[in-house]
Structure formats: C-alpha cells, structure tokens
Amino acid sequence: MFLYKKCEVCGEKINKLQKLRNIYTLKMGEVLQCKYCFTYYKTNKIVESFSSIYINTGIGIIFWFIAGICFAILLPTTINQNVKFIVALLFSFIFLSFINFIIACVIPLHKTQPPQKIHKQSFIYWVAMGILAIILIAFFVGFLGIKF
C-alpha cells in the first residue's frame, strides 16, 4: 500500500509515517531505515530540491493563506467574522496537511547511503517558522481590519 515502502533488499514493509512529521519531512530528504536489514531510503534529488524551494521561499505559508481565504468565502456568512477567519485558517491547515500526506505517500524512495549525520530539523527552526506564521497572521488580521 501507499503508506509502506517495500524494502528492496529484504522485502519488509517500511512504514513511511513512522513519525507524524514525515508527512512534511519525507519530501525534504528525511531518511527511512528498514528495521530488519538496516537499508536506508530517501527520496530523489528533484523532489528534495522542489520541496526546499517550497519551504525556503515560504510559499507554503502563502498557500495556507490563499486556501484560508477560500475557506472563509465558503463558510456561511452568519458566522462571526473573527471566528470565521480562525476556523478558515484551521481548515486550510488541515487541507494542506492532507495534501502533504498524499505527497508523502506517492513520492519515490530510493536506496541511499547511511546519512553522514542524522538530518534533524532543529527545534529552533520550527520555533522560527511558528513566529513567522504568527507575524503573518497578525499582519493579515491588521490588514483586513479585524478587531478582536
């Protein structure tokens, strides 16, 4: 099935989503390892460079807002404007996570050398992304003139 990569060496099924964050990191070059024969798997360079562009330019955040605005339009007008804005962004987040999940299921994985050093996205990076998201939300809230 899509959630598993069949090990090319021993035929074992490797769960692609061993960690939940793999739905985002697998396409960024996160390495999977077969539990039985310890073969490493990784996506190819093309997928990796596309996702690095996607991540580094912040297009993901822009998509998040665009999808959020679309959801805001789709939501009934009877809902309070502020609540609607937050709910729409939440829907947008779930929607994009779902797309990322599908991408993680379909991207190709190939045998690779053991990683030089374990590629671990640092905690600081995620904190920075979180702060950036908050700043952008604050900016948009201000821009749309929403009052809390």
Ligand SMILES: [Zn+2]
């Ligand atoms: Zn194996």
